[in-house]
Amino acid sequence: METSAPDSYPPSLVELLEGAFKETAETPTSQKRLRLASQADKELPGIPPDELLNDPFIQLALNRLLKSLKNVFLNKVTGAAVGVQDDNDSCKISTSPSEEEKGCANQVLVEKALVELSSLTNYTWEQLNIGHWKSVPRIWRKLYTCLAILKVCFLVLKRSSDIEVIKECDMGILMGEPICQNVLSKIAEEISSRISISANPKVNCNDNTNHEVMTMTPTTSEQEKVDLVERGKVVLKNKSSNEFEVTLAKKPSLQEFLSFMNTETPALLSDTINHWPALNKWNVEYIHRVAGFRTVPVEVGQKYTSEDWTQKVMTIDEFINKYMKPSTEIKCPDDIGYVAQYHLFRQLPELGKDIRVPEYCTLGSISDNENVEINAWFGPADTISPTHYDPNHNILVQIFGSKIIRLFPPSESSKLKPHPESSLLFNTSQLDVEQDDLFVAHPEMKNAKHCDIILNAGEALYIPPKWWHYVKSLEPSFSVSFWFE
Amino acid sequence: MAELYFCGTDMYHCLRINQKETNVKSVFKVPTSIQHVSEVEFNHFYAVYLKQSSQNQYSWFMNGLGLSETQIFASALLIKDVAACKNSIVGLSEDGSLYRIKLEADDNGELLFLKTSEIKTGEASSDPFKKVVANENQIFVLQSTPEMSSIYMVEDNLVLVAQFPDKYIVEFSVGLGHFVALSDTGALWNWGHCGRSELASSTEMNVMTVIDKPRRVEFFDDLPCIVVKVSCGGWHTLALTSEGDIYSWGWNESGQLGHNTAVTSRSDPHPVDLGSAEDPVVDIAAGSRHSLALLKSGRLFSWGRNKEGQCGFGSKDSSGEPVEISKSWNGTAAKIKCGKWSTFISVKV
Numbered sequence: 001m002e003t004s005a006p007d008s009y010p011p012s013l014v015e016l017l018e019g020a021f022k023e024t025a026e027t028p029t030s031q032k033r034l035r036l037a038s039q040a041d042k043e044l045p046g047i048p049p050d051e052l053l054n055d056p057f058i059q060l061a062l063n064r065l066l067k068s069l070k071n072v073f074l075n076k077v078t079g080a081a082v083g084v085q086d087d088n089d090s091c092k093i094s095t096s097p098s099e100e101e102k103g104c105a106n107q108v109l110v111e112k113a114l115v116e117l118s119s120l121t122n123y124t125w126e127q128l129n130i131g132h133w134k135s136v137p138r139i140w141r142k143l144y145t146c147l148a149i150l151k152v153c154f155l156v157l158k159r160s161s162d163i164e165v166i167k168e169c170d171m172g173i174l175m176g177e178p179i180c181q182n183v184l185s186k187i188a189e190e191i192s193s194r195i196s197i198s199a200n201p202k203v204n205c206n207d208n209t210n211h212e213v214m215t216m217t218p219t220t221s222e223q224e225k226v227d228l229v230e231r232g233k234v235v236l237k238n239k240s241s242n243e244f245e246v247t248l249a250k251k252p253s254l255q256e257f258l259s260f261m262n263t264e265t266p267a268l269l270s271d272t273i274n275h276w277p278a279l280n281k282w283n284v285e286y287i288h289r290v291a292g293f294r295t296v297p298v299e300v301g302q303k304y305t306s307e308d309w310t311q312k313v314m315t316i317d318e319f320i321n322k323y324m325k326p327s328t329e330i331k332c333p334d335d336i337g338y339v340a341q342y343h344l345f346r347q348l349p350e351l352g353k354d355i356r357v358p359e360y361c362t363l364g365s366i367s368d369n370e371n372v373e374i375n376a377w378f379g380p381a382d383t384i385s386p387t388h389y390d391p392n393h394n395i396l397v398q399i400f401g402s403k404i405i406r407l408f409p410p411s412e413s414s415k416l417k418p419h420p421e422s423s424l425l426f427n428t429s430q431l432d433v434e435q436d437d438l439f440v441a442h443p444e445m446k447n448a449k450h451c452d453i454i455l456n457a458g459e460a461l462y463i464p465p466k467w468w469h470y471v472k473s474l475e476p477s478f479s480v481s482f483w484f485e
Numbered sequence: 486m487a488e489l490y491f492c493g494t495d496m497y498h499c500l501r502i503n504q505k506e507t508n509v510k511s512v513f514k515v516p517t518s519i520q521h522v523s524e525v526e527f528n529h530f531y532a533v534y535l536k537q538s539s540q541n542q543y544s545w546f547m548n549g550l551g552l553s554e555t556q557i558f559a560s561a562l563l564i565k566d567v568a569a570c571k572n573s574i575v576g577l578s579e580d581g582s583l584y585r586i587k588l589e590a591d592d593n594g595e596l597l598f599l600k601t602s603e604i605k606t607g608e609a610s611s612d613p614f615k616k617v618v619a620n621e622n623q624i625f626v627l628q629s630t631p632e633m634s635s636i637y638m639v640e641d642n643l644v645l646v647a648q649f650p651d652k653y654i655v656e657f658s659v660g661l662g663h664f665v666a667l668s669d670t671g672a673l674w675n676w677g678h679c680g681r682s683e684l685a686s687s688t689e690m691n692v693m694t695v696i697d698k699p700r701r702v703e704f705f706d707d708l709p710c711i712v713v714k715v716s717c718g719g720w721h722t723l724a725l726t727s728e729g730d731i732y733s734w735g736w737n738e739s740g741q742l743g744h745n746t747a748v749t750s751r752s753d754p755h756p757v758d759l760g761s762a763e764d765p766v767v768d769i770a771a772g773s774r775h776s777l778a779l780l781k782s783g784r785l786f787s788w789g790r791n792k793e794g795q796c797g798f799g800s801k802d803s804s805g806e807p808v809e810i811s812k813s814w815n816g817t818a819a820k821i822k823c824g825k826w827s828t829f830i831s832v833k834v
Contacts, residue, residue, distance in 0.1 A: 055571050056590035056597055057530035060551045063595060119496055119793070122826075123529065126719060126773060127621075130662045131678045131695065310749045 148172025170295035278354035344376035387429035401477030408468035492797035493827025499532035527824035568619035581613030660717035671711025674699035681736035682750035718771035729765020740805025741789030772823035
């Protein structure tokens with residue numbers, strides 16, 4: 001799943017950190033600590049490279065933190081005298097400190113470092129929020145991850161809970177860059193494999209029954225399909241006079257699929273992902289169980305084009321409890337949360353093991369799985385992706401739940417009134433296809449060529465490049481998209 | 486005689502505030518070693534302050550991470566106004582010239598060097614500079630006459646940011662990505678990033694868009710009063726009117742707009758519910774994600790982020806609506822100012 005190029009960064013710190021966590025739930029052994037300390041001292045300052053020269057105070061602060069990390073390690077191991085620099089500290093240490101005094105001094109250093117790290121993280125977070133994410137200099141994201149690595153080191157010294165360490169790793173992963181060979185992801189995976197079963201006993205209790213039900217009906221039944229089609233008609237009105245049927249393809253050969261690509265023909269593929277473990281394994285409860293305490297970004301608000309749309313960071317447990325609980329009340333847009341277009345499998349490789357990159361992706365101009373961008377789309381019913389297009393080939397796979405999709409060929413672009421080319425939303429239509437008076441306000445839409453597709457669990461939809469698509473979930477849903485050139 | 490009070494964090498002892506004390510009190514007096522301070526700029530890593538002494542009116546000092554109290558700018562330069570960002574400090578002298586101190590760490594990131602130089606005004610006209618203003622990353626200077634106002638970014642040279650022909654800009658404030666300018670007639674302009682509704686009445690919500698030319702804010706034209714002061718937080722703006730009301734707009738991530746709403750951002754200016762006609766607001770100040778108002782009676786209200794204690798509440802909880810800061814000083818609050826995550830209250834004794 002990992003797509004980023006290997007870092008030129010020497011691996012020793014990574015190995016040491018991993019080793020430290022692999023051993024047991026205990027803190028690393030003394031010898032490993034010593035090695036980790038000297039490596040951290042040598043290598044971490046290299047993480048935020050020369051770009052930080054512009055920021056003398058952050059450089060100073062990082063250097064000091066590394067020094068105290070080293071001090072804490074060394075003091076424990078060699079019993080060298082502890083010099084607490086700050087006159088404000090309650091723990092004054094004599095030149096020949098007892099073990100107890102050393103422990104106290106170390107504790108103070110660790111606490112101080114964690115407070116300082118959280119303010120530096122806050123500082124960096126503010127920098128990350130100046131303008132658009134994509135225009136923020138990469139150095140701030142690298143720095144964010146660097147601070148998270150330091151925090152994890154200090155949290156381990158503090159013997160913090162696994163959950164706390166994992167949360168820190170996740171924040172470093174999703175806000176930062178995979179520096180240091182994505183060490184945070186490795187640490188988090190290691191810890192989560194240790195604690196996943198016991199982390200959420202409440203969910204485990206009623207999981208068995210649900211899991212069984214899902215195993216017995218991995219795909220949608222015929223009757224359910226008919227019902228969904230009927231619902232789809234109600235959900236998606238404004239059908240034009242120019243509707244066409246999507247091409248159906250049962251397990252197409254590579255040759256057949258290539259012809260869809262060459263002729264830019266969308267196709268609904270069945271029987272193509274039957275071998276995915278995810279299909280029989282995943283449901284809301286399963287995701288909750290294996291990843292409940294992992295932190296992910298959540299889009300809040302019905303559509304990314306809405307004014308009140310926002311992104312929040314929360315654990316999957318919080319997300320499921322807040323947004324995926326069945327509710328009889330009519331939802332207001334604020335109540336819609338969506339883990340959308342997120343590289344979840346980079347963060348959670350253990351989930352990534354349950355899916356496969358479709359063979360069809362090798363038909364792209366760069367026939368290399370490394371160049372396939374894989375995103376997860378996990379959310380309740382009624383999540384909406386407004387009409388937009390993507391520049392690449394897209395295979396959208398439905399793992400559980402169902403979605404309704406309206407496709408428009410690129411030839412209908414002018415009718416769909418895209419946002420201006422200069423704007424970030426240039427690939428998004430300004431029209432709302434669900435708008436009641438759509439045909440009154442935009443009469444040309446009355447004969448816009450389109451097709452409506454219901455995508456059920458176990459099915460996949462091939463969307464050619466530049467084809468416009470509007471996507472709405474009909475029930476709690478998990479989809480995976482594969483973008484390739 | 487004035488005393489300086491502070492709330493927020495002083496992690497690097499820039500103000501010599503005892504960390505132990507910050508855990509007990511929410512607003513505390515700045516220690517006497519830094520008293521007689523009439524101006525202060527504080528951006529988390531270091532503070533720059535003007536100490537008044539009988540011999541000389543303009544003795545500037547800096548103190549902070551990796552530094553002990555250091556005098557900066559020779560007294561002879563008569564520096565009256567200072568702005569500080571992450572890697573430089575710019576001083577404006579009485580005669581309107583600009584001096585800059587560049588802050589650099591050595592190769593190991595250990596030692597700080599201070600290099601002072603005079604800024605060549607180059608292309609800029611010979612009109613006097615009025616005011617220096619900074620956000621964390623950059624420093625700006627306002628040059629204005631009734632015929633022409635200009636705003637420059639101060640680097641090794643001056644870089645023109647905006648120009649206002651025939652306008653007399655009297656106030657200028659800058660957020661982390663947006664700018665607000667106010668003219669002598671109460672007309673308001675804003676420009677910069679708008680993805681978090683930083684720009685008033687802007688229909689653009691696109692996070693990628695940057696409005697690079699000042700755009701007139703027409704909202705206040707219909708009000709029976711004019712804007713007399715503006716203050717930018719990181720992503721929000723406060724405007725004080727001649728009636729003593731505050732309007733705010735921008736990002737509301739921590740409740741910094743003070744509208745008591747869950748809305749995460751708004752570009753339509755909206756009044757903050759505070760005080761009354763008998764006790765109008767006389768001064769405003771905005772930090773990175775918090776806001777402050779001083780009423781005529783000397784009462785103080787704050788709202789927004791308080792995780793660092795910058796709002797001066799008893800708890801560390803943020804507030805989406807104004808809360809009065811309980812008075813822990815003798816005398817009357819006369820001046821307010823916000824640092825990044827901090828608040829300064831100047832009290833007349």
